[in-house]
Amino acid sequence: MAQTKHPARWSEPVEVGDVLLRVEGLKVEFRMREGVARAINGVSFDLAAGQSLAILGESGSGKSVTAQAIMGILDSPPGFVTAGRVLYRGVDLLTLPERERRKVRGAHIAMIFQDALSALNPVFPVGWQIAEMMRVHRGLNRSDAQEQAIRLMERVRIPAARQRARAYPHQFSGGMRQRVMIAMAIALDPVVLIADEPTTALDVTVQAQIMRLLQELQEERQMGLILITHDLGVVADVADRIIVMYAGGLVEEADVLDLYDRPAHPYSRGLLDSIPRLDQKGSDLPAIGGLPPNLLRLPTGCAFHPRCPVAQARCRVDPPPPRVELGPGRAAACHFVVPDADFGRSA
Amino acid sequence: MTDPIHSGPETMMGAVANDIAGEAVERQEEAAAEASAVLDKPHSLGSDAWWQMRRRPMFWFSAGLIALFILMAVWPSLFTNGDPRYCDLTQARHKPSWEHWFGTDIQGCDVYARTIHGARSSILVGVFCTAGVTVIGSIVGLLAGYFGRWLDVVLSRVGEIFFAIPTLLGGIVILYSFPSRPGTPYAIVVGKVVIAITLLQWPTIARIMRASVLQVMPHEYVTAARGLGARPGRIIVSHILPNAVAGVIAVATINLGVYIALEATLSFLGIGLQPPAISWGIAISEASKMGFLTSAPHMLLFPSLFLSLTVLAFIMLGEVVRDALDPRLR
Amino acid sequence: MIPVIIGATFILFVLVFALPGEPWQGRCGERECPTAYVEAFKREYNLDKPLLVQYALYLGKLVQGDLGVNFYNNHVIDELAVRYPTTVKLALIAILVEVVIGIAAGLMAGINKGRFLDSLVVVSTLVVVSIPVFVIGSVAQWSVLKLDLNDIFPVTATQGTLKQLILPGFVLGSLSVAYVARLTRTNLVENLRADYVRTARAKGLTTGRVIGIHTLRNSLIPVITFIGYDFGSLMGGAIVTERIFNINGIGGFIFRSINQRDGVSVVGAVTVLVLIYLLANLVVDVLYGVLDPRISRD
Numbered sequence: 001m002a003q004t005k006h007p008a009r010w011s012e013p014v015e016v017g018d019v020l021l022r023v024e025g026l027k028v029e030f031r032m033r034e035g036v037a038r039a040i041n042g043v044s045f046d047l048a049a050g051q052s053l054a055i056l057g058e059s060g061s062g063k064s065v066t067a068q069a070i071m072g073i074l075d076s077p078p079g080f081v082t083a084g085r086v087l088y089r090g091v092d093l094l095t096l097p098e099r100e101r102r103k104v105r106g107a108h109i110a111m112i113f114q115d116a117l118s119a120l121n122p123v124f125p126v127g128w129q130i131a132e133m134m135r136v137h138r139g140l141n142r143s144d145a146q147e148q149a150i151r152l153m154e155r156v157r158i159p160a161a162r163q164r165a166r167a168y169p170h171q172f173s174g175g176m177r178q179r180v181m182i183a184m185a186i187a188l189d190p191v192v193l194i195a196d197e198p199t200t201a202l203d204v205t206v207q208a209q210i211m212r213l214l215q216e217l218q219e220e221r222q223m224g225l226i227l228i229t230h231d232l233g234v235v236a237d238v239a240d241r242i243i244v245m246y247a248g249g250l251v252e253e254a255d256v257l258d259l260y261d262r263p264a265h266p267y268s269r270g271l272l273d274s275i276p277r278l279d280q281k282g283s284d285l286p287a288i289g290g291l292p293p294n295l296l297r298l299p300t301g302c303a304f305h306p307r308c309p310v311a312q313a314r315c316r317v318d319p320p321p322p323r324v325e326l327g328p329g330r331a332a333a334c335h336f337v338v339p340d341a342d343f344g345r346s347a
Numbered sequence: 348m349t350d351p352i353h354s355g356p357e358t359m360m361g362a363v364a365n366d367i368a369g370e371a372v373e374r375q376e377e378a379a380a381e382a383s384a385v386l387d388k389p390h391s392l393g394s395d396a397w398w399q400m401r402r403r404p405m406f407w408f409s410a411g412l413i414a415l416f417i418l419m420a421v422w423p424s425l426f427t428n429g430d431p432r433y434c435d436l437t438q439a440r441h442k443p444s445w446e447h448w449f450g451t452d453i454q455g456c457d458v459y460a461r462t463i464h465g466a467r468s469s470i471l472v473g474v475f476c477t478a479g480v481t482v483i484g485s486i487v488g489l490l491a492g493y494f495g496r497w498l499d500v501v502l503s504r505v506g507e508i509f510f511a512i513p514t515l516l517g518g519i520v521i522l523y524s525f526p527s528r529p530g531t532p533y534a535i536v537v538g539k540v541v542i543a544i545t546l547l548q549w550p551t552i553a554r555i556m557r558a559s560v561l562q563v564m565p566h567e568y569v570t571a572a573r574g575l576g577a578r579p580g581r582i583i584v585s586h587i588l589p590n591a592v593a594g595v596i597a598v599a600t601i602n603l604g605v606y607i608a609l610e611a612t613l614s615f616l617g618i619g620l621q622p623p624a625i626s627w628g629i630a631i632s633e634a635s636k637m638g639f640l641t642s643a644p645h646m647l648l649f650p651s652l653f654l655s656l657t658v659l660a661f662i663m664l665g666e667v668v669r670d671a672l673d674p675r676l677r
Numbered sequence: 678m679i680p681v682i683i684g685a686t687f688i689l690f691v692l693v694f695a696l697p698g699e700p701w702q703g704r705c706g707e708r709e710c711p712t713a714y715v716e717a718f719k720r721e722y723n724l725d726k727p728l729l730v731q732y733a734l735y736l737g738k739l740v741q742g743d744l745g746v747n748f749y750n751n752h753v754i755d756e757l758a759v760r761y762p763t764t765v766k767l768a769l770i771a772i773l774v775e776v777v778i779g780i781a782a783g784l785m786a787g788i789n790k791g792r793f794l795d796s797l798v799v800v801s802t803l804v805v806v807s808i809p810v811f812v813i814g815s816v817a818q819w820s821v822l823k824l825d826l827n828d829i830f831p832v833t834a835t836q837g838t839l840k841q842l843i844l845p846g847f848v849l850g851s852l853s854v855a856y857v858a859r860l861t862r863t864n865l866v867e868n869l870r871a872d873y874v875r876t877a878r879a880k881g882l883t884t885g886r887v888i889g890i891h892t893l894r895n896s897l898i899p900v901i902t903f904i905g906y907d908f909g910s911l912m913g914g915a916i917v918t919e920r921i922f923n924i925n926g927i928g929g930f931i932f933r934s935i936n937q938r939d940g941v942s943v944v945g946a947v948t949v950l951v952l953i954y955l956l957a958n959l960v961v962d963v964l965y966g967v968l969d970p971r972i973s974r975d
Contacts, residue, residue, distance in 0.1 A: 073878045106881035113879075118872035122971055123894050136882055168970040184880070508684030513913045513954055516947050517689070523935065523943050524693050608809040612917060615811045618935055628811075635815035635921060641822050651812040659807035666803070 010089055010108065014049045018089075020192050020224040021047040021070070021109075026084035028062070028069050028248075030295075031077060037295040039065045041248045042084070042322065047192065047224040052215075054227045054239035054256070056271065060292045062248040063228045067194045070226075071111050072101050088192070107137050110190035114197040116177035120169040126180045127153070127165025133187040152183040156213060175206035179213070186217055193218065194226045199234060211238055232271055236260065241329070244268050247293050247303035249322075252332040264324075264332040266308050302335070310336060396593075399671035406667045412660035416653075419463055420470035429460035431625055443645050450645040452633065461625055462649050468614075468626040469607045469657055472540055476606040477599050479545035481552050485595065488556025489583055492564070503557070506550035514609060517547045522618045533624055540610055540619050551602065552595060559591035597669035604661030611654055627654040682955045686739065689951065690732050693944050694724065721745065744945030747934075753945035757927055764926035766839070767918065768911040770846025771853065775904055779854040780897070783861025787896075788888065790866050798862065802855035810914065814848040814921035834924045842924070849918040853907050860903055864896040871895070898968050902961055909957030913950045 014020065028040040040062040047053050055063040068074045070086050072093065086093045088108065093101055113119035121129060130152055131145035140148070146165065153161035156179040169177055178198060185193060195214060199207035215238050218225045227239055235242060235256065242259050244252040244267065252265040263269045270288040290307040293299055299306055305315040315335060323331045400406045419426055434456035443450040449458035491502040521543040527536045563569055569586050613619030614628025615635075622629060627650040633639070634646035710718070718724075723731045738745075744753035786798035805813075818832045821844065834841035868874065869892055877891040912927070919928035927946055934942035 068875075071879055073875055075875075102881045102883065104881070105879055111879045113872065113876060115872065119876045121873040121877070121891050121895070123898070123969065124891075125970075132882075133880060136880070136886070170971050181876075504680070504684070508681055508688060511681045511685045511955055511958070512688065512951055513910060515916070516913045516951050516954075517692075519916070519931070519935070520689055520944060520947050521692050523940065526938075604807065608807075611809055612811060615809075616916065616920060616932060616935065631812060631815060635811070635818070640815070640819050644819055644823075647815055647819060651808075651816065655808040655812055658809065659804065662807050663803065 010091075014191055014222060016048075016050045016222055018049045019046050020049050020089060021226075022085075022087040023066070023070065024085045024087070026066065026069060026086065027082045028065050028074065028079060029082055030079050032296075035296045038298065039079070039248050039295060040069065043245070043248075043250050044084075045243055045250070045253065047226060049191070049224055050218075050222045051241065052218060052225040052227060052239045054229060054235040054242045055245060056229060056232065056235060056242055057245035058230055058292050060247070060295060061245040063230075063245050064196055065248075066245070067111065067196050067226065067228055070194065071105060071109060073105070073111075103137070106133060106190070107188045108190055109192040109194065110185040110188070112178075112181050112185045112193070112195040112198050115201050116174070116181045117169060117201075119181060120177065122169055125166050125168055126172070130165075130180065130184045130187055133184060137188055148187070149183070152187055153180070155186075156180075156183045156217075158183070173206075174202050175210060178202060178206075178210050182210075182213065182217070186221070189221060190223065192224045192226070194228070196228045197230070198227075200229075200231070207234070214238070244271065247298060248295065249303065249333060251304070251334070254330045258330060264326055264330070264337045265334050266310050266336075267304050268332075270307075270309075312336070396668070396671040400667055403667055405663055409660040409663035409667065412656055413664060416466050416657050416660070417470060419466035421467075423463045423467065426463045427457075427460045429457045431456065431460040431464040432623070433457070442643075449649040450643065452630070452643070452646050453639065458630075458646060458649055461630060462627070462653050464625045465627040465630060465650060466653065466657070468537065468620055468624060469610060469654065471537055472544070472610040473603045473607040473657075473661070475537075475541040476544045476548065476610075477603045479541060480548045480602065481595065481599050483545065483549040484552025484554075485556050485591075487549065488553040488558075488591075489560060489587065491553065492557040492560025493579060493583065493587070499557075502553070506553050509547055510550040512547055514544065514547045515612060518543045518609065518613055519616070519618055521546065522613065527621045529621065529623065531621070536620055536624055540613060543613075544606055544609060548602070548606070551598065555594045555598060556591050559594060560587050563587050563590045593672040597665055597672060599665075600668055601662050601665030604658040604665065607654070607661070608658045627651075682952070683736075685951060685955060686736060686948065687732055689944075689948055690735055691728075694731065694735070739948070744949070745941045747939050747941040747945075749939070753942050756930060756942065757946060757949055760926050760930050763842075763924060764912055764915050764919070764928060767842050767846055767849060767915055767924065767926060768908055770839075770842055771850030771911050772904060772908060774847055774850035775853045775857045775907065779857025780861050780900065782854075782858040783900070784865060784893075786858065787862040787865030787869070790862075795862070798858055802858050805851055805855040810848060810852055811917045811921060813851050814845070814918060817844060817848055818921065832922065834922045841922075845918050845922040845924060848921070849911055849915060852914075853904075853911070856907075857900060857903065861896065861900050864899055865892060868892045868895045898965075901968060902965050905961035905964060906958055909954030912953050912957075 023046075024044050026040055026043045027038070030037040030039055043062070043066055045053065055066065057063045065074070065079070068079075069081050070093070074081070081094060084094070088104060093104060096104070120126065127146055127149045130149035131140075131142070134140040134145040134148050135142065138145075150161050150165050153165060158164055158176055158179050164172075164176075169180070172180065178201075182198075193214075198214065199210050202210060211234060214225065214227075217223070225238075227235070229235060239256050242252075242254055242256050243250055244259075244265065246267050252259065252263065252268045254264070259268060260272065263272055267288070274288060288307055293303055293306070299316075301317045302308070302311070302315045302320045305311040308315065312335070318335070320333045320335050322333050324334065324337045325331050326337060434452075434454040438451050441451040443458075449462060452458055452461070487502050487506065491499040491506075518540075522539060525539055527539060563586055566586075569582060572582050572586065610619055611626070611628030611631070614621075614626045615632040617632065620626040620629060630650040631647060631654070634643065634650070639646055723734050726734075742754050744757070747753055747756075782798050782802075786795040789795050821827055821830050821832050830844040831841045832844065834845055865888075869888070871892075874887060874892060877887045882891070915924075915926060916928035916931050918924070919926050920932040923929065927950065931943055931946045931950075934940075934946065
């Protein structure tokens with residue numbers, strides 16, 4: 001019974017350009033005392049091998065929830081996936097039994113969390129925590145797993161890895177802790193790596209180092225990388241493609257350069273206008289007025305209309321078309337998308 | 348845990364969602380509509396807590412019991428017209444009957460009358476200890492927190508030392524050093540127990556009070572008030588006490604039950620209240636002597652039941668109050 | 678911790694010897710003390726010297742294990758030396774009960790939070806906490822006699838054999854069982870919400886491993902600390918249990934000395950129990966650093 005039921009093609013090598021992950025019409029809701037919060041309302045996207053996809057959005061836009069739904073680690077209750085498919089190399093993860101899905105987690109799709117201090121277990125040495133991956137998934141014994149853990153720590157350039165493997169998370173600096181998280185995530189050569197705000201908690205200089213490391217590892221292993229962030233500055237260097245989320249919906253999808261050049265959705269435009277300067281690292285994006293909507297009471301029509309500079313009467317009433325195709329690999333969800341429109345940018 | 352400055356918006360959102368969700372699971376009995384109706388109305392902490400409490404059966408159960416026992420303590424003749432001190436040796440150790448509802452004890456006294464009259468000692472000790480501990484603890488905590496510096500160091504150290512002595516052991520030493528004799532007036536016998544417990548317990552409240560002072564002090568409105576020359580008394584009354592009062596009430600209510608149990612324990616050991624004072628602890632001590640345990644179990648059962656219910660009522664009420672004031676505690 | 682120990686012994690000393698009143702009162706059984714005894718008493722405790730000197734001399738004796746000679750002309754320290762193994766045994770049985778029943782109940786409740794089993798544990802611990810130990814003890818005795826189980830669970834433990842101490846051990850541990858159960862539950866629930874649990878799940882671990890390895894260790898640190906502190910409290914709390922079951926340990930000795938108005942013995946034995954309590958706390962503080970890596974090297 002220990003025999004894996006995973007499709008044979010999962011063990012075949014990945015070719016560059018293969019679609020690794022296809023998310024289709026994903027919906028997630030949180031059923032709470034105050035009512036049902038629709039955290040994700042039908043999100044779809046593809047991720048190919050060797051590709052870096054950035055998911056961009058403010059707090060509450062649903063980008064972290066999307067990642068958790070893909071991983072299958074939503075807190076449930078209150079979180080429930082109510083619709084959609086998450087196809088990993090052709091197999092819908094949402095319909096896999098838990099014991100099969102568990103084998104995907106960490107081994108095929110791995111995840112890096114934002115705050116490594118609270119995301120690492122405080123009472124186990126970091127080497128032990130990395131080695132646990134090999135022990136649980138590959139059945140390695142303690143000392144072999146530990147050796148591999150040390151090699152992984154060296155790979156992510158943690159100095160004096162052999163000694164540091166015995167140290168505890170609180171004994172590392174923020175950057176080193178995030179390297180530990182990365183070492184843990186790449187331990188089993190995952191095909192897809194999801195990084196949820198991997199640098200938000202770090203200093204600016206360290207941020208750059210960590211992003212460079214992630215990029216380097218991705219190129220070396222041809223992983224598909226999903227980078228979740230609210231920081232456009234981070235995206236530009238690393239990502240190939242970008243999707244922008246707002247209030248649980250996907251508002252724009254584009255190649256990175258296209259989006260920077262010609263944002264099609266007023267919200268994307270607002271984000272670009274508010275790219276944080278280096279000395280304002282980590283602060284919220286100030287240029288868009290107003291606050292993200294309450295997910296319990298989404299605005300009627302287009303969820304963005306109360307904050308939209310170009311909103312018209314119909315935006316308050318009609319939901320926008322979910323996907324206005326603007327060309328190959330480009331789409332936006334807005335009544336008034338015009339790729340080259342000048343949404344008052346110069347004004 | 349998370350540094351609020353460096354944690355990104357997404358985690359904060361996640362944390363909030365989790366908290367709300369956690370509560371949702373905790374209080375499943377609540378209809379969502381009802382809850383949101385209340386959330387929409389602005390509420391003071393007090394009225395919100397009251398709203399929370401009165402929907403819980405535990406609150407009414409414990410409050411009802413407490414009311415009953417207080418009535419018993421204040422006005423025992425409401426419950427019995429028997430004289431607890433009238434004993435007839437020829438009637439000793441009778442089983443419960445129509446004449447003696449709870450039976451009679453070894454002296455032939457009516458157990459029902461003695462149990463009803465025993466409430467007074469327990470309630471008196473509980474209330475006075477709580478009052479003493481709360482007053483002394485609050486004053487010390489306020490002084491330590493507000494004036495800080497060396498005063499804080501000294502008071503905190505002293506509190507730590509008193510806190511380090513287990514109350515039962517300290518109580519034995521104190522009460523042993525100031526023994527009561529059969530002729531000692533009731534008020535003094537009770538007073539000694541109250542003083543002993545208060546002396547050893549005041550740091551519990553002092554800690555809470557000091558912590559909430561330190562929590563409030565850095566806030567800008569307090570700094571501003573001080574800058575504008577408000578007197579300490581005013582700042583304490585209008586800013587610090589309202590913030591501290593919730594925690595103090597919850598802990599004090601729970602402790603009231605604990606002090607009643609402590610008094611009974613000391614009396615049981617023969618060092619708390621002394622006969623002729625009537626107390627559940629003394630009654631249980633008598634009843635638990637080997638010979639009577641099987642021959643007259645009613646002597647043990649009724650005072651034990653009343654004592655346990657009293658303690659339970661106060662602890663339960665305290666927990667309900669604590670939950671109402673801070674639903675995240677559980 | 679050392680200043681606390683010194684402070685605590687000072688307070689006990691002041692309460693017994695230095696407050697107004699006659700400290701030798703009630704040290705001579707039922708009678709008034711003979712003048713010769715009072716003189717000897719004053720000399721022994723240096724009551725004619727200044728308070729701090731009195732205390733220093735008292736502390737000096739305490740450090741050497743001299744707790745004084747009681748009215749029956751026995752050294753109190755010798756009386757305690759004979760009796761402490763029984764009390765330690767009793768406390769250890771109580772701790773075993775706490776660990777096994779308390780932690781198991783707490784884990785079951787925490788894992789099933791909000792469900793029936795959880796409510797059952799929460800309510801029953803509340804009830805147990807509310808019933809004073811001496812009531813539990815007396816009722817346990819009565820039940821055993823009523824059910825004729827006296828051969829299996831003896832209701833008196835005069836010899837202090839292991840078999841005799843089992844029922845008293847359960848009674849002594851009852852209150853702490855409830856605390857341990859609640860503490861375990863609260864900590865487990867709190868830790869299950871922690872970020873590192875999400876990481877553990879993202880690593881593809883089984884739920885059993887997430888709870889059993891990752892959450893359990895964090896959740897049990899405060900519980901183990903509590904149990905350590907509790908050893909000291911149990912030694913003190915044994916006074917009640919030993920009186921009920923007629924056990925000849927330190928607690929039973931204190932109870933008998935109270936009734937015989939043997940003050941030297943009461944004060945000496947209680948002081949020793951307070952010291953044991955404080956030392957247990959000291960040991961736990963050290964142990965805490967070993968258990969929780971965040972504390973040890975910070």
